Every structure is written in C-alpha cells, then in structure tokens.
Amino acid sequence: MSVIERLDSESSNPTFTAVTTDTPTKPPAKVISKADALVDHIIATVGKEIILGLPLAIGKPINLVNALYLRAKKDPSITLRIETGITLEKPVGKSRIEKNFLEPFVEREFAGVPDAEYALGLRSNTVPDNVTISEFFFKAGSHINSPQQLNYTSTNYTHAMRDLLDKGVNVIAQLVAKRTEDGITTYSLSSNSDLALDMIPEMDKLKAMGKGIAVVGEVNTNMPFMYNHAEVADNQFDFILDGNSEPDHKDYNLFAAPHASISAEDHMIGLYSSCLLKDGGTLQVGIGSLSSALTYSTLVRQQNNRIYNKMLSELNVYEKFPICREVGGSGTFETGLYGCSELMVDGFVHLYKAGILKREVFEDLTIQNLINQEKIGVDVDISTVLMLFEAGAIHAQLTSADVRYLKRFGIFNKEVELIEGSLHVQEESCAADLQNTEALEWISKHALGNRLSGGVVMHGAFFIGPQDFYQALRDFNEDDHSKFCMTSVNYVNDLYDHMLGNQQIKQAQRKHARFVNSGMMVTLDGSVISDALENGQVVSGVGGQYNFVAQSHQMWDSRSIMKVRSCTFRKGKLISNILFNYGHNTIPRQLRDIVVTEYGIANLRGKPDHVVYTELIKIADSRFQKQLLEQAKAAGKVAKDYQIPKEFTNNTPEAIQAFYKKYTNEGFFGPFPFGCSFTDQELQLGKALKALKAKTATPLGKCKTIAKALSAPKPDDRINTLLKRVGLNEPQNLEEKITRKLLVAELSI
Incomplete structure (x- = not known):
C-alpha cells in the first residue's frame, strides 16, 4: 500500500498507524x-x-x-x-x-x-x-x-x-x-x-x-x-x-554491479547456510558472492531437492551440525519465505521467480496473527470473516469502518456497499449481521473477494545489482509490483514502533527470521569483525549489520547467521580469519550466534566459552587449528586434555575441491550461475593475473615465479591474442617484459 493510500485509508484495527505527513497542505x-x-x-x-x-x-x-x-x-x-x-x-x-x-x-x-x-x-x-x-x-x-x-x-x-x-x-x-x-x-x-x-x-x-x-x-x-x-x-x-x-535529452544509465564470481569456498558457505533456512520463515541477506552463493543453494534445495539432500548427506551435515535440524530444514519451500532486508539484492528476484519468496505478510496485526496461527489463509471464504469477528477486528453488526477494512484487504469485493445498515451488491442486499445465518449465506455468495489483497513478500530499504536485475524490476507487472515494498530502513532494520508499522506487527511478520550477514573475521570468543581493521582503518561500515544481529536476539525464533571465509591471503601470506583475538570488533561477543565457514557451522548462542571456542576451532582451516587450540588452552578457555574430533580435522582446500569438482561435473555450482559480465578472454586473463598477484606478493614468491617463467613455452596464437588484449604483445620496458614472461607461463598452465 502506498504512502498516499495510507493517508486516505481508515481502519478499525487499533494497531494501524497512519503516516502523519501533512501532505494535503x-x-x-x-x-x-x-x-x-x-x-x-x-x-x-x-x-x-x-x-x-x-x-x-x-x-x-x-x-x-x-x-x-x-x-x-x-x-x-x-x-x-x-x-x-x-x-x-x-x-x-x-x-x-x-x-x-x-x-x-x-x-x-x-x-x-x-x-x-x-x-x-x-x-x-x-x-x-x-x-x-x-x-x-x-x-x-x-x-x-x-x-x-x-x-x-x-x-x-x-x-x-x-x-x-x-x-x-x-x-x-x-x-x-x-x-x-x-x-x-x-x-x-x-x-x-x-x-x-x-x-x-x-x-x-x-x-x-x-x-x-x-x-x-x-x-x-x-x-x-x-x-x-x-x-x-x-x-x-x-x-x-x-x-x-528538453529536446535530445537522454537519462543516464544506472550504475550496475557486475555479476560476482562465486568460488568453491563461497559455494560451500552458501550450501551450509541454506540448510539453516526454515520454510515459512523470513530472510535477510547482504550483497556479494556469499549472498549469491546462498541464493544458489537455496534454489538447488527447491528445484533439485534429491541432489541437495545427497550433498548434505555426503557432508554428514546433520550429524556434525545438528543445529540445521533444530532451526532449519532440507525440504522444499511449501509455505515459502518472506524477505525483510535493508538491501534488496537480485537474489530475492531469483527466489521470487522460483516460487520460494512467496510468503505474504500484511499491514494488519489481526490478519497477520490469524495467518501465523493458520486460522485463515490468503484465499478468502466466509470463515475469514468469522475469524476476524471472533478476533475482535470487526463487529457482528458491520459498520462503515468494518466494510472499508474488509474491502481494503480484499475480503469483501469492491462492489460491496453499506447503506442504512444493509449490505448491497448491485441490486442484491442483506442485513449486515454476522450472527444472521441468511446474511452469512448471502455474503458468501455475493460479497466475498477471492484472495487477501495487500500482501507483501519483500520489504527492502535500498537496492543495487546487475543490469538484468534492474530490467527484471522494470518488467514487473502490477501483481509483482504489489508484492515488493521498498520502505524505510527504520521499518526494516529494527523492531521499534514506526509510522509504517509498530513492533507487534513487525514481530508477527518476521517469524523464524534468519538474518544472514558477512564478516571479515571472527575471534574465538564469538566477536565478529566486519567493518574495520585493528588499526582503526575502515574497510566499509557497520551499516545495518548490528541492527539485524540485535534484532535476531529480540525474537525467540530468529537467528543471526554470520558467513566468514575461514582464511585469506594478505600480503602474500595465508592467514586464518578465525583468530584468537583482535583489536576491534563490529559485533560483540554477547551477541554471538551462528557462524558459517566453508567447513561448517558453529552454534554459539547461549553456550559457555569453552564450547564457543571449540565450535569455532572445528570450522577453522586445519592448517590453523593446532595454533588456535594451543592459544585457547593457554588462556584457560579450553580444557588441557581437549582434542579436536577426527571428523573436523580434514578442513582442507583439497577436501573442498574434491566435493566441488564432483558436483560441478554433474552441472551444479560453477563461478557464474546467474550470468557472467566478462568475456571468455577476460575470464582467462583475470584468472591468470589474479594468480600471478598472489604468487608474487612476497619477495620469495616473486623469485620462484620468475624462475619458473624463464622456462615457459613460446606463446601460441591463443596466448598472443590475450597478450595483445592487455598490451603485452609489445612490452615497453623491462618490468613489462618480465610481466609478459610471467603471464605467458601462467596462461600456459
């Protein structure tokens, strides 16, 4: 419902709050x-x-x-x-x-x-x-x-x-x-x-x-x-x-974010996160490849459920991470999800078109509660009217306000009028008395709508994405548009009363919410680092992350899910993103909940420190587990005789690649499941340049890479074409000559 319509609408429901802007003047x-x-x-x-x-x-x-x-x-x-x-x-x-x-x-x-x-x-x-x-x-x-x-x-x-x-x-x-x-x-x-x-x-x-x-x-x-x-x-x-x-004026194109490449590790994080989503629940996600990976695995869960469950079985998910069974699921989405996210990414449109983003919420507490309690559905019949009467939303003897309310939500059709205490539809009429059997029969035959109106499957505060996402929004029909509501960030990001809806209705809408965000690092006490470095340099910002995490702790059936890659290269050195401690955090330890890496899921909420520490060590890269465990023991946070269970000691890139390769060979995963913004040439060059950057990030690495490049084969026509693409067919100085040799060697692998 638009802000304009809200200004003119009336409701007998006491939870309805109209916008107070003095628009008419x-x-x-x-x-x-x-x-x-x-x-x-x-x-x-x-x-x-x-x-x-x-x-x-x-x-x-x-x-x-x-x-x-x-x-x-x-x-x-x-x-x-x-x-x-x-x-x-x-x-x-x-x-x-x-x-x-x-x-x-x-x-x-x-x-x-x-x-x-x-x-x-x-x-x-x-x-x-x-x-x-x-x-x-x-x-x-x-x-x-x-x-x-x-x-x-x-x-x-x-x-x-x-x-x-x-x-x-x-x-x-x-x-x-x-x-x-x-x-x-x-x-x-x-x-x-x-x-x-x-x-x-x-x-x-x-x-x-x-x-x-x-x-x-x-x-x-x-x-x-x-x-x-x-x-x-x-x-x-x-x-x-x-x-x-103005003559010859042309509006400029919108800035579009190219489709992000999804790595094998990101896909694994997306897969683990997807089994924490509950059918009939609520979803919030952010931007980037980790978000796209979650969207992809959620689509696989819906569209290839047998393969999806086979993947989970091979990973031994339910035995290693029982939290999935407790708060999530692995079945298809029969009731569907509702999106409530400050950022509406293109993934929500993919989920909508796949029939996953389909759980409608309503701007009325009574209707929302009755739907949550499964006393009414979105399809209208006479029981819808009677349940609203029983809940006190309307009177037995219908008033003008009651009729407007019923028409506003599509329970009564648009032709219904209340005239001098009687309901009228064209030439037909009856008493407006819900305790009159004949009146109920007449209402069933003449007055009812077919389906609740005003239902929304997505509340968002801002959007950005690739060009095909913008085009999809432009191509929406009236029905699609009615289900997507861009709104205030204060409405979406917290539970406080707002001019567009109070806390009660927000909580009723956001059942089984999964607030899924990304972090850069996590410390063993469960604190998450997402926006800045230890020296105070800001990488991005807090944005709405703290709001969503705090919100998840305010609703008993909601969970915060933090996605963190287990390790990364910095300045040519592999380091763990699961750290013993750090000099800065975005999310404090008292708000710790669920953390997901490519190696699994750590359930931290309400757990004592020794469990929090060991759960995070279990999903760290095995190359760092020994050091992390020693640090935890030295601080007295983990028992001296604790040993990491064997099933958590094979957290290696090789294990990830073996699983990933098996299913890419079967047509699943892949770096660009939603489309690619790069040409084949650009993909080849980008991969090679990225690999060279990593290999030459340290002096030793640079020496080793140059030494190997000296024996590289003579470039063939394919490589010569790629060299021309970046201007290295005719190197202009010694640095470019060396770079040319390095690139030829990398492209020859």
Missing part, C-alpha cells in the same frame, strides 16, 4: 529541466552554506550533485559538505596492463553511466578546500590508506537520519522514478526509500521553523518505479529536476 514541487538552474534555486533557498544529504549507491542524483560540486569548485564563496554513503565508482586500473584489461570491460558494462565528479576529485586529490565529503559507509576497501578515513562517520544505518539532522543538513536529494496516471503525477523513491520516508517529514518541520530547506528529486526514466511505500505525491519535494522536456 503542501504545494506541488517546482519542476526544473536544467541542473545549473536548479543549483541557483537551491542557493536562493538555503544560501551558500550547503549541507547536502545523499542516499546510498544508485540513489544519488548525479546530474544535480555534479552541478553543485562544480559550482562550488568554481565559486569559493560556496561551502559544500556532502554527507552520504557508498559512492559507486567505475573500476580503474593502476598499471598500464590493468588499464588495458579494464578499459574495454568498463566501456561495455558501464556505457552511459556518469562519474560522480566529487569521487573523481577525491581520487585525484583535487577537491577544493570549500568542499568536504563525509561517508558513513565506504564501498568495501575503497578508501584504505586514504585521507577519507578522516571524514568517515561511524553509525548504524538506522541512526543515519538522526546524524544528518545533527549535522545541520539543509538539502536532501535523490534519484526518483516518475509516472503520470489520469493526470496525477507521482514519484517513486524506488532504489532508496531507506531514509527519505523519515527524512522528508523532519525537513518539513525545519521549514515550519523558518529554516531554508530544499528537498529535491531527480527523475531518471531508467529507474524502476516501485510501488507501495515508495510511491509518494509530487508535493513531497520542493524541486524536481526532470530534463525529459
């Missing part, structure tokens, strides 16, 4: 076709000290932002502070070889996608003194060893709006979609309903106090128009930038 937005002209209006409204709040990722209005930034760069009397998160940037190579590799890919995959001028300024160190860019969430790893570490703001996603207000933001702007029906224009907050739904009413309050405020939308016809909470009236904005009235 606000004038419509002023539509402007040129970004520079809009900058003039903004300055005239708020002055030359501009504190600009921008949403995450693709919701940034690039034309407006670039015009504001360039104006401030030209006019030092303007002070511009940009407050935002996740600035998306096209990949750029550092060396000539990297640039040669990336340029054709970038030209193809990011055609028509503009750069954010302030991001280019940060990279070239040309941001003027009168401009500051502060982010609360970095694109992962984008600002390590960068001056931007100075301007990072650490906050939970749900506190971002509060922090923007504290910082004095006076302009908020975002990319929107637009539609006009029956002469009425509405806008969709689309990819970023996350902060705007809460922020706009607060900005209105500041305006009422006499402060100069500008709320701006920039129209882009490539943005999918999302319905429900995301659809707002044109008077929610002060200004709309819409260049589509």
